[in-house]
Amino acid sequence: MSQDTGAGIWDALVVAARQLERVVRPVRRKLAHDRALDGVMLGLAAITGFATGVFAWLLLRILEFVVDHAWSSPVPWWQLLLVPTLGGLVVGLWTSTIAPEARGGGVVVTMETITLRGGRFRLRVPFVATPATAVALGTGASGGPEGPIVMIGGAVGSILSRIVPIGEDRTRALVAAGAAAGIGASFNAPIGGMLFAIELLLGGIRRAGSLQVVVVAAVVGSVTARQLVGEGLTFRPAPGLGLGSPEELMLYAGLGIAAAVIAYGFRTGHVWSIRFFRPIERRFGRIATAGVGGLGVGVIALALPEVLGDGSELPDIGARSDPIQAMLDGVLATGWLGAGMLVLLAFAKVVATSLSKGSGAPVGIFAPTLFTGAALGGAFGIAASELFTTDVRPAAFALVGMAAVLAATARAPLTAILLVFELTGSYGLVLPLMVAVGVAIAVEELRGTDSIYVQELREKGILYGATEDLDVLQTVRVGEVMTRNHPTVRQDLPITDLVPQFSAAGSDGFAVVDDDGRLVGMVTRRDLDREGTTVADICTRQVVTVEADDPVFRAVRRMGTLDVGRIPVVDPQTRHVVGMVRRADIVRAYQRGIDRSLGAQQRGQADRLRDLTGVRFVELVIDTDSPAVGRTVADIAWPERTVVTSIRRRGTVVVPTGATAFEPGDELVVLTGHGEALYAALNAPRAGHDVGEPPAE
Numbered sequence: 001m002s003q004d005t006g007a008g009i010w011d012a013l014v015v016a017a018r019q020l021e022r023v024v025r026p027v028r029r030k031l032a033h034d035r036a037l038d039g040v041m042l043g044l045a046a047i048t049g050f051a052t053g054v055f056a057w058l059l060l061r062i063l064e065f066v067v068d069h070a071w072s073s074p075v076p077w078w079q080l081l082l083v084p085t086l087g088g089l090v091v092g093l094w095t096s097t098i099a100p101e102a103r104g105g106g107v108v109v110t111m112e113t114i115t116l117r118g119g120r121f122r123l124r125v126p127f128v129a130t131p132a133t134a135v136a137l138g139t140g141a142s143g144g145p146e147g148p149i150v151m152i153g154g155a156v157g158s159i160l161s162r163i164v165p166i167g168e169d170r171t172r173a174l175v176a177a178g179a180a181a182g183i184g185a186s187f188n189a190p191i192g193g194m195l196f197a198i199e200l201l202l203g204g205i206r207r208a209g210s211l212q213v214v215v216v217a218a219v220v221g222s223v224t225a226r227q228l229v230g231e232g233l234t235f236r237p238a239p240g241l242g243l244g245s246p247e248e249l250m251l252y253a254g255l256g257i258a259a260a261v262i263a264y265g266f267r268t269g270h271v272w273s274i275r276f277f278r279p280i281e282r283r284f285g286r287i288a289t290a291g292v293g294g295l296g297v298g299v300i301a302l303a304l305p306e307v308l309g310d311g312s313e314l315p316d317i318g319a320r321s322d323p324i325q326a327m328l329d330g331v332l333a334t335g336w337l338g339a340g341m342l343v344l345l346a347f348a349k350v351v352a353t354s355l356s357k358g359s360g361a362p363v364g365i366f367a368p369t370l371f372t373g374a375a376l377g378g379a380f381g382i383a384a385s386e387l388f389t390t391d392v393r394p395a396a397f398a399l400v401g402m403a404a405v406l407a408a409t410a411r412a413p414l415t416a417i418l419l420v421f422e423l424t425g426s427y428g429l430v431l432p433l434m435v436a437v438g439v440a441i442a443v444e445e446l447r448g449t450d451s452i453y454v455q456e457l458r459e460k461g462i463l464y465g466a467t468e469d470l471d472v473l474q475t476v477r478v479g480e481v482m483t484r485n486h487p488t489v490r491q492d493l494p495i496t497d498l499v500p501q502f503s504a505a506g507s508d509g510f511a512v513v514d515d516d517g518r519l520v521g522m523v524t525r526r527d528l529d530r531e532g533t534t535v536a537d538i539c540t541r542q543v544v545t546v547e548a549d550d551p552v553f554r555a556v557r558r559m560g561t562l563d564v565g566r567i568p569v570v571d572p573q574t575r576h577v578v579g580m581v582r583r584a585d586i587v588r589a590y591q592r593g594i595d596r597s598l599g600a601q602q603r604g605q606a607d608r609l610r611d612l613t614g615v616r617f618v619e620l621v622i623d624t625d626s627p628a629v630g631r632t633v634a635d636i637a638w639p640e641r642t643v644v645t646s647i648r649r650r651g652t653v654v655v656p657t658g659a660t661a662f663e664p665g666d667e668l669v670v671l672t673g674h675g676e677a678l679y680a681a682l683n684a685p686r687a688g689h690d691v692g693e694p695p696a697e
Helices: 003-031 034-070 077-097 107-116 125-138 146-163 168-187 190-201 208-229 248-284 286-303 323-329 335-358 366-387 394-410 413-424 430-447 452-459 495-505 525-529 552-562 583-613 675-682
Strands: 488-490 509-513 519-524 566-570 577-582 616-621 642-649 652-654 667-672
Touching: 034 125, 034 146, 034 168, 034 208, 077 125, 077 286, 107 146, 107 168, 107 190, 107 452, 125 146, 146 168, 146 208, 146 366, 168 190, 168 208, 168 413, 190 208, 190 413, 248 286, 248 335, 248 366, 248 394, 248 430, 248 452, 286 335, 323 366, 323 394, 335 366, 366 394, 394 413, 394 430, 394 452, 413 430, 495 525, 509 577, 519 525, 519 566, 552 566, 552 577, 552 583, 577 583
Parallel strands: 488 509
Antiparallel strands: 509 519, 566 577, 616 667, 642 652, 642 667
16 A cells, blocks of 8 residues: 555545544533433433343353353262362452452442442443353352342443443433343343332432433343343243232241341351451452352352352252252252251351352352242241141242342342242232231331341441432541551550650550551550550450541441540551541541532533533642642643632632642642643643543543
């Protein structure tokens, strides 16, 4: 190709790009109006649903490939130990280096992303979480695909929200729509997916503005998966299931109470597994932790292989390949011995799921709740038929138990009822389903418990709720405001030498450390009343700590729970004290959170101005090494069309004039059409990002 030809092609591309810009510019201006965005949102919801359905199909195909190549037929006993362990190691390596978001399932990550990051997922999430989940489930991790596919669908919606300027609130709605599409595609249940997004992610039907987006995505996702995977019900209950007599409703109410007990088991198992795996992870790392979790599931599978995977389509391991379906058919177990076996199976599934999720396997909780609910209901039905009447059908109780356990664990009653309807196509048990689910939720209300997802968020110091109710302290990290180099005292320090240190440091409490600088406890002035000779004798050794990467909200909650005025900050690996969070630090964190909240609102309003005028707001932090420090606004050679609109300085907003001098740490908000030239003019590193633009990957 000649040089002239190449130049001609390049010129043609330039002309085409300019023409495209002329077409896109009025479209972007039109999208600045809310009414125009309504139609666009429906289109984005449809695209989100379609892409999520494709990912669900891809996950299923990879899962089948892994199962076919990881297991022999029949499966010898040693594979029950080896395959889950190796699978855990592979998944641990993958989630440690490539897909950290996938660890432990995806629903909590999605809720956290909606809460703290405005629904902004990293671009790689759908592509790295899909194989991680397939490998985990294919090698026997106890869980389901629905949690990760919720995150994958949410990430798809997040990616689309970056292409079209729809704002943060609509981004959250599109993420929820992707989650609904994930549930709809995984279970062929669009109504269940819609209600899941409404009950768990959007906080109720009161947010009607997001409802149509969620509905469209859920339907399209379900239809797409149905076309790719095939039609048909996920489970096929025995024909003719229904309410035998009104008296049976009392039995179903009892099943609801038992379902609440199972839900308590899932929550307790989660807490126990976190405590069990935390020291293993600190000492040996995440990869070894995932391997230990896989080994634990394999040990359980030696006796009860039904606990592997999601409870359906298991390899040839000497057990029924589809235990949930067998429970619904009422053929997995009969008689009192069978009832006991089902109870044991439900307990084993809770333990196996806790091991998988606690060790970081990227699996969901929906499928295990359906499994344990079917086992619990089947056992309950067998016991009822043995004690009261032969007319009771255990298969009906197994189906109702699925909804009751799911509702009690996730605190999503409408989702549970409609999802079971869609999974089984059985509408003859409407009243028993409503009674059992209602009683299970009532028990949970009396106990004052949250859903297992909200519980995990609270353990992270995150209060999940409506966006306008979020605490600003969730946006500030402990490391940003903690008091660094706070004095510490050695545990072998005599008490007589401790007293003058309180006055010298002007502090009422110190972290107590050992010879290597690791945290031992806390000592305050009140501890001086205790008897002893050294600090080790009087200090409090049961100390609650936080880490530098934790949100300040977590520190506040822990300080409030213990009614203390300070809490040490430790390195998670070495337990060395790196700082102290005090009440004064909390005040500074609150002010910083307010500033960031105002900045986020400003960014949300900046898109329209940028599209109409060609300029944008840019945030920049003046570094201590910047030559702008000490110079005035008038001294800086600003680029054309540049105006310094405000300066945030030590929690206050300064309206700049030509005589205003810059100080280290000043946060500038500048209206400019030349972002790069602005950074060059100040000769400072780019610490902020363009207002209205997503953060860099």
